[in-house]
Amino acid sequence: MYPPDLKYTKDHEWVRLDGAKAQVGITDYAQKQLGDVVYLELPEVGRTLGKGDVFGTIESVKAVSELYSPVAGEVIEVNGRLTEKPESVNTDPHGSWMIVVRISDAGQTSGLLDAAQYTDLTK
């Protein structure tokens, strides 16, 4: 059920790599844990993130959670449509990208999990 073309983190974010660009979102497992998502706060374009930095917050009816960047780099795109319609995170978690990061160093994606490893983690 976890798309094989994505990479994953232990914090339940996913990454879609396209050269030096990385789309970032949260996994189906994460959205299920959160329940009904009602707010999303995302960074400004141009922000520099370190690996593991908080890049935003996501609120569901019952909880607030921080979003952690799986890669280091500069935020080059922010999904404004998603902040207007945050419930899409529940209905289409792996299609609901939040930010695009231009990765500062290609080597740093090595620690990410593949779909099979992530599936094991969430069992």
Added chain:
Amino acid sequence: MSQPAAGVLKKTPLHARHRSLGARMVPFGGWDMPVEYSGIVDEHMAVRTRAGLFDVSHMGEIELAGADAVAAVQHITSNDVAKLAVHQIQYSALTTPQGTFVDDVLTYKLSDDHLMLVVNASNIMKDFNWITEQIAGLGDAVAVNTSSRYALLALQGPASREVLQPLTGVDLASLKYYWFTTGEVASVRCTISRTGYTGEEGFEIFAPPGSAERVWDAILQAGKGAGVLPAGLGARDTLRLEASMRLYGNDMDETTTVLEADLGWIVGWKKAEFLGADVLRKQKAEGPPRKLVGFEVLDRGIARHGYDVYTDGIKSGVVTSGTQTPFLKKAIGMAYVPADRAAPDTALEIDLRGRRMQARVVPMPFYKRAK
């Protein structure tokens, strides 16, 4: 998101049902409870538009019996038990001598010498010990913790009566709000009360623990056509907040008086005496220094329990409950604010992780069902 479990969690008689229905379970007041099945919003909307079935067996029951039981309950609670007829129920506070809350309770008058208090799960032992201490020497009255004798189910929503009626010989239409009766539900002897914590028409059903699954299954089966859903503590919290019902431990506790919680209507002002009466009468005359108010957030964001409230740029209060309400689709909440900042339309600022959100005081309840 989840709290660490302290010790062994208690299980209600319906625990296996929650598991098989795929509920997400969380520790709550020492119990392993379902927080959601299909989702908080889905369950909330089911209760507002159809009906939802809740397991609230974690709630406690403390019974007082004896020739002086009414006098004992008069002494330990704020509301006037003399107004209660047999089979009638009243919302009340178990008060400290300071007029603050040991707990908030429902008082059921079972007979002229037998009353039952329905209390919050996390307060059962505290309440029982408190009551036992306070009624010692008050004559012929004994308190018994009967919590383990009851499973408690709540069927709430506009369809609740039509769903429950075929399962019982009790004429539910004639059961008035805040009255109860006894009768069979799905051939199980139960106490049925027209009460709830959602702001909708609904019923709470006290069943013997051994027969709880039978009653639960029968209601869900009977409610299938009407779209009745099992509902968890998550929806219970958003529903009660929309209906402006207080939650003990969030909106009031041993540091807040009944008047500060804006619950003057549960004080029997004509009663001769009860714990905290002096403090409450004085506070009524002078006005409480702070008050619980309802607010609506005007910016994006949810104000949650514990967030600071600012008025005129000064930190002056705290949010006690807050959520994004699924039905009204607004961020609402309750907060303690200085009494002179409690009027509707007063501007509030709420600190959301370093950002100040604009909010305004609004009258409660936020939601009132159409009659």
